[in-house]
Amino acid sequence: MTAFLQVEGLQKYFPIGKNFLGRPTQVVKAVEDVSFATERGKTLGIVGESGCGKSTTARLLMDLSPPDQGRITIDGQAYGKGAGRKPITALRKRMQMVFQDSYASLNARLTIEESIAFGPKINGASDREASTKARDLLDRVGLDPDNFIRRYPHELSGGQRQRVNIARALAIDPEIVILDEAVSALDKSVQAQVLNLLADLKAEFDLTYLFISHDLNVVQYVSDDVIVMYLGQVVESGPAQAMYSTPAHPYTAALLSALPALHPKDRKTRAPLEGDPPNPISPPSGCRFHPRCPFAEPMCAETVPPLADIGGGRHVACHMRVPGSGYPEVRPIVTVAPSPTA
Amino acid sequence: MDNIVEVRDLCVTFKTSEGSVYAVSNVNLDLAEGKTLALLGESGSGKSVTMKSLMRLHPPHKTQITGSIHVAGRDVLALGNRELSDLRGKDIAMVFQEPMLAFDPVFKVGDQIAEVVMRHEGCSYEAGRDRALEMMECVHIPSPRKRLDAYPHEMSGGMRQRAMIALALACRPTVLLADEPTTALDATVQIQVLLLLRELQREFGMSMIFVTHDVGVAIEVADEIAVMYGGRIVEQGPVDQVMTDPWHPYTQGLLGATVYPNMDPATRLVSIPGAPPQLYRQITECAFAPRCPHATDECHQPLPPPTQTDQRMARCIRLPEVAGALPRASVLPQ
Ligand SMILES: Nc1ncnc2c1ncn2[C@@H]1O[C@H](COP(=O)(O)OP(=O)(O)OP(=O)(O)O)[C@@H](O)[C@H]1O
Ligand SMILES: Nc1ncnc2c1ncn2[C@@H]1O[C@H](COP(=O)(O)OP(=O)(O)O)[C@@H](O)[C@H]1O
Ligand code: SF4
Ligand code: SF4
Ligand SMILES: [Mg+2]
Ligand SMILES: [Mg+2]
Numbered sequence: 001m002t003a004f005l006q007v008e009g010l011q012k013y014f015p016i017g018k019n020f021l022g023r024p025t026q027v028v029k030a031v032e033d034v035s036f037a038t039e040r041g042k043t044l045g046i047v048g049e050s051g052c053g054k055s056t057t058a059r060l061l062m063d064l065s066p067p068d069q070g071r072i073t074i075d076g077q078a079y080g081k082g083a084g085r086k087p088i089t090a091l092r093k094r095m096q097m098v099f100q101d102s103y104a105s106l107n108a109r110l111t112i113e114e115s116i117a118f119g120p121k122i123n124g125a126s127d128r129e130a131s132t133k134a135r136d137l138l139d140r141v142g143l144d145p146d147n148f149i150r151r152y153p154h155e156l157s158g159g160q161r162q163r164v165n166i167a168r169a170l171a172i173d174p175e176i177v178i179l180d181e182a183v184s185a186l187d188k189s190v191q192a193q194v195l196n197l198l199a200d201l202k203a204e205f206d207l208t209y210l211f212i213s214h215d216l217n218v219v220q221y222v223s224d225d226v227i228v229m230y231l232g233q234v235v236e237s238g239p240a241q242a243m244y245s246t247p248a249h250p251y252t253a254a255l256l257s258a259l260p261a262l263h264p265k266d267r268k269t270r271a272p273l274e275g276d277p278p279n280p281i282s283p284p285s286g287c288r289f290h291p292r293c294p295f296a297e298p299m300c301a302e303t304v305p306p307l308a309d310i311g312g313g314r315h316v317a318c319h320m321r322v323p324g325s326g327y328p329e330v331r332p333i334v335t336v337a338p339s340p341t342a
Numbered sequence: 343m344d345n346i347v348e349v350r351d352l353c354v355t356f357k358t359s360e361g362s363v364y365a366v367s368n369v370n371l372d373l374a375e376g377k378t379l380a381l382l383g384e385s386g387s388g389k390s391v392t393m394k395s396l397m398r399l400h401p402p403h404k405t406q407i408t409g410s411i412h413v414a415g416r417d418v419l420a421l422g423n424r425e426l427s428d429l430r431g432k433d434i435a436m437v438f439q440e441p442m443l444a445f446d447p448v449f450k451v452g453d454q455i456a457e458v459v460m461r462h463e464g465c466s467y468e469a470g471r472d473r474a475l476e477m478m479e480c481v482h483i484p485s486p487r488k489r490l491d492a493y494p495h496e497m498s499g500g501m502r503q504r505a506m507i508a509l510a511l512a513c514r515p516t517v518l519l520a521d522e523p524t525t526a527l528d529a530t531v532q533i534q535v536l537l538l539l540r541e542l543q544r545e546f547g548m549s550m551i552f553v554t555h556d557v558g559v560a561i562e563v564a565d566e567i568a569v570m571y572g573g574r575i576v577e578q579g580p581v582d583q584v585m586t587d588p589w590h591p592y593t594q595g596l597l598g599a600t601v602y603p604n605m606d607p608a609t610r611l612v613s614i615p616g617a618p619p620q621l622y623r624q625i626t627e628c629a630f631a632p633r634c635p636h637a638t639d640e641c642h643q644p645l646p647p648p649t650q651t652d653q654r655m656a657r658c659i660r661l662p663e664v665a666g667a668l669p670r671a672s673v674l675p676q
Contacts, residue, residue, distance in 0.1 A: 049528035050499075157617045187384035187555065187618070189633075192599035192611035199610075214528065217601045244604070258529040260536070260558030262602060264582050267562055271534040275484075276498040 002076060003037035005044075005176060005208060010034040010070035012056055016281070029280050030056040032232045034070075035307075038225060040175070043202070043209040045223030045240060047216055047255070049277045053232040054212045058178045061210070062097050063088045074175070093123065096169035100181035102161035106153040112138070112164050113149040119172040130171075137167035140204075141197060159190035163197065170205065178210040183218065195222065216259060220244050225313075228252045231280050231288045234307060238314030246333045248316040250293050287319065299326050345412075346517055346549045347373035347396065352409035354391050354400070364621045365391040367573045369409075371551075373517070373566075378543065378550040380560035380581065382596075383570035384618055389553040392570070393519045396551075397430055414516050432462050435510040436519040439526055441502040444509060445494040451505050452478070452490025455512050462513045477508035480545075481538060500531040507538065514546060521553045536562050557600050561585060569593050572619045572629030579654035589649075589656040589665040592630045628658065636664045 012031040015024030031053045038044040046054050060067045066088075071080055074094055078085040099105045106115055116137055117130035125133065135145040141163040153161055162182065169177055179198070183191045195218070202209060213219050219226060220240055227237040228249065236249040247253040254272040261267045273292050278284060284291050290300040297319070305317045305325070310333070319327035354366040366388045373379050381389045394400055395407055398418060411418040414433045421429060438444060445454055455477060456470030465473075471490065478486035481504040494502060503523060510518060520539065524532040540563060543550055552563050560567055561581060568578040569590065577590040588594045598612025616633045619625060626644040631637045640659060648657040658664065 049530065159617060188557075188596055189384065189599045189614035190617065192601075192613040193615070195601070196611055196613050215601075216529065217603055217605075220603065221601045221605050221607055254530055258533045259603065260533070260556070260562045262558065262561060263585070264561055268533055268537060271530070271537055273530045274534070276500040276531055277528065 002073060004040040004075060006037045006071075006073040007061070008035045008071045008073075010057065010060055010072075011068045012053075012060055012065065013068055026281050029232050029283060031060065031067075034229070034232075034234055036227050036234065036237060038208060038210075040208050041202075041206055042224040043211050043222050045219035045226040046210060046212045046229065047214065047219050047226060048229035049214065049255075051277065051280065052229040053280070054229060055180055057229075058097060058180045058210065058212055061091070061178060062095060063091060093172060094174055095176040095178065096172065096174040097178040097180060098162070098165045098169050098182040100184050102158055102165055102185070103153060105165055106161060106168075108153055111150050111152060112143075112156075115153075115164065116168045116171050119168065123172055133171055134167070137170055138164075140170075140201070141167045142193070143167075157190075159186055159193060162186060162194055166194075166197070166201070170201065173205075174207070176208045176210065178212070180212045181214070182211075184213060184215060191218075198222070216244075216255060228255070231278065231283045233288060233317065234315075235289065235318070236314075236316045237307070238312065238316075242312060242314060248310060248314060248321055248333050249289075249318050250295050250320070251289050254292075287317070295320050297328055344374055345372045346375045346414055347371060347551070348410075348412040349392075349396070350410045352392065352395060352407070352411065354388075354395055355406040356400075357404045357406070361622055364624050365573055366395070367624070369573075369575055371568065371575070373549050373551060375516075375549055376543075376547055377565045378552055378563050379566045379568060380564035381551060381553045381568050381570060382555065382557065382560050384555055384596075386618055386621075387570040388573040389570055390521055391573075393436065393521050393551065393553060396517075396519060397434055397436060398426055399436075428462075431458055431510075431515065432513045433515055434517040434519065435513070435515040436521065437503075437506050437510045437523045439522040441499075441506040442494060444506045445502075447494055449493075450491050451494060451497070451509075452492075455505075455509050458509060459512050473512055474508070477512050478505070480511070480542065481505070481508045483508070500527060500534065503527060503531075503535055504538065507535075507542070511542060511546065511548075516549060518543070518548050518550045519553075520550060522555070523552075524559065525554070525556070532559075533562075539563065557585065557597065569596070572625055573621055574629065574657065575655075576630065576658070577654075577656040583654060587665070589654070589661060590630075590658050591634045591636050591660075591664055593656075595633075595635075636660050 010031055011033060014028040014030055016028055017025035019025050034057055048054055059065045071078060079088045079091050113134045116134035120130040120133050138145045138148055143160060143163055183194050186194060211222050223240040226240045226243050227234050230251050236252045247256055257272040275292060286301045286303050287305050290296040300319060305319045307315045307317045308322045310316055310321055319325040320331055323330050349369055349371040352366055352369040356363040356365055369392055383389050396411060396413060407419060452471060452474045455474035456467060459465060459470040459473045474490055475486055478489060483489050483501055483504050497505060524535050527535060554560050564581045567581045567584050568575045571592050577584060577593045588597055595612060595614040599614060614633050619629050628641045628645055631641040645657060646659060648655050649661045
């Protein structure tokens with residue numbers, strides 16, 4: 001039994017710098033052995049700090065950049081290089097993406113209608129059909145077609161542009177939509193409108209979302225399952241509510257306890273982690289989190305912790321959680337309380 | 343006068359090719375010594391313009407400023423150029439979202455801090471460098487002596503933010519203006535910087551105005567909060583009171599639109615329809631009226647003076663009727 005969307009062993013290294021022979025001097029290990037799965041109609045959240053590989057993962061799935069390795073399966077159909085696989089370009093009809101920068105992702109010289117109708121047209125729709133589709137979708141994302149259809153991107157507000165981007169992503173009837181920081185740049189009042197809209201559209205079109213964000217509260221609110229990335233790797237994955245109430249990986253726990261308080265009496269007195277996330281050019285040996293981890297033991301600097309099954313649909317890459325790993329005192333899941341709740 | 347900052351009836355208008363932009367209207371602010379005020383509001387609401395006015399950083403020919411601003415007893419709008427550069431850095435300093443704006447990329451960080459100290463205190467280069475080292479230690483930059491000779495681009499994001507704070511605090515200003523200094527930072531680094539600012543404030547006895555659009559960040563740092571909308575302060579008061587019992591419908595909407603930890607995924611967010619106003623005309627009525635669920639005809643008439651109590655202020659004519667009207671307003675722990 002495979003899941004609806006299954007991603008296995010995704011990898012992407014970016015060579016950077018050049019020596020006198022024109023050979024790269026370093027590589028950025030942007031994404032390394034990333035695997036995850038989700039079922040139809042679910043939302044999978046992807047969290048992690050800036051530079052951890054969230055956007056690169058999304059770009060690999062969308063074939064905006066070719067993966068070094070990896071396998072993507074939708075509904076049992078494999079995509080990528082190799083026998084029995086469809087070319088990864090065929091994925092784009094099933095998967096669409098909405099980016100953070102609503103402005104850069106629309107062509108400034110196309111009207112809103114042209115932007116939305118573009119996808120259906122290259123997929124064989126007539127002008128008339130494509131135009132009807134554009135009007136329907138605009139209406140669906142809450143923009144009056146008569147008022148907006150002939151406007152250009154610069155004549156819209158950020159929230160309106162993001163609605164157009166969503167309409168455009170839905171225009172070729174995808175099954176999966178990747179939302180990469182799609183609400184992050186919006187003001188709170190507008191962000192709420194777009195989050196409500198995304199929930200409605202998901203129910204109406206039976207969509208599956210990959211929701212990428214650095215905002216842990218929003219991810220918890222929208223996601224069924226969550227994966228946490230650190231320096232190009234998945235360090236924890238599992239059902240959202242379980243992960244947020246009892247984070248298994250020390251990094252997940254740190255992220256959650258770094259959230260600002262909700263009441264002045266609960267203000268933080270101590271930062272959960274010191275320092276900045278290190279650089280994916282020369283990631284630390286063993287467990288990549290070990291230089292910042294409050295639970296690190298000597299073995300953590302030497303042995304890479306595999307993503308281990310800890311039951312309940314949860315996986316974690318931490319020696320401390322895996323009996324027999326050699327970690328001195330294997331502990332069950334710590335309850336590091338997230339920010340106090342209402 | 344106990345207030346270190348007093349702003350009265352501040353209006354800031356920019357002349358542009360498209361006409362006047364009424365960026366800030368009738369703003370009043372009081373900041374008591376040693377306290378922190380958070381300015382909370384959405385993009386374009388006038389937070390940065392208010393802050394820049396306190397230091398007179400607007401382009402003089404294109405900007406019209408009226409009202410009065412007093413910082414540390416000085417009448418800021420009446421100061422000449424010399425007195426102004428004296429004021430900046432010494433009485434009042436500012437940190438930004440983007441630290442690269444504060445540093446010159448071609449000079450060493452330590453030298454830039456030393457330079458500011460030399461200029462304001464007339465001390466030697468050596469004394470300036472000593473102060474720079476002391477400040478780098480204060481903001482917990484690892485291996486501070488080595489980092490004095492680093493260039494800004496050689497530092498990580500969090501470290502640059504700390505270095506900028508060191509620069510701003512080098513002459514021990516009495517007031518620190520912080521304009522979204524943690525917005526571009528990752529969560530684990532943001533909390534480090536917030537804690538650092540709180541610690542330095544205590545240590546130096548500074549007063550602080552902290553601009554943010556993040557309710558949680560405001561709660562972490564502030565004693566008082568002022569909520570801005572369309573260039574005006576629409577609500578102001580002690581942070582715990584405003585956050586647990588918001589009076590103004592906009593504040594209520596903002597809290598209802600915010601996603602909190604452990605929210606039931608089945609709860610719909612309270613969304614405020616529409617978008618913030620354009621500021622191409624002087625808005626004398628309630629700027630929130632086009633989006634307000636409680637708006638009536640009288641809300642489109644010029645606004646009367648705000649409702650004021652000992653500790654709180656809100657600018658809505660339908661008070662107290664609409665205070666606490668939204669169901670989600672009670673989401674925060676009381
Ligand atoms: N084309 C490229 N060439 C070199 N390095 C790259 C390239 N694209 C991405 N990287 C690097 O790969 C790493 C992961 O980047 P990515 O943008 O995927 O992270 P992210 O988690 O989405 O970050 P953010 O939240 O800041 O957008 C980063 O260190 C980034 O600098
Ligand atoms: N130098 C300027 N010239 C013209 N308009 C400006 C200038 N600076 C700011 N504004 C306008 O003033 C309003 C408030 O801006 P600002 O205070 O920067 O908002 P924010 O709350 O996001 O910091 C906006 O409408 C902005 O476009
Ligand atoms: S493997 Fe070791 S260093 Fe890594 S997270 Fe677990 S305890 Fe910390
Ligand atoms: S004055 Fe009227 S429109 Fe403005 S916030 Fe109050 S009720 Fe709403
Ligand atoms: Mg990204
Ligand atoms: Mg600003």
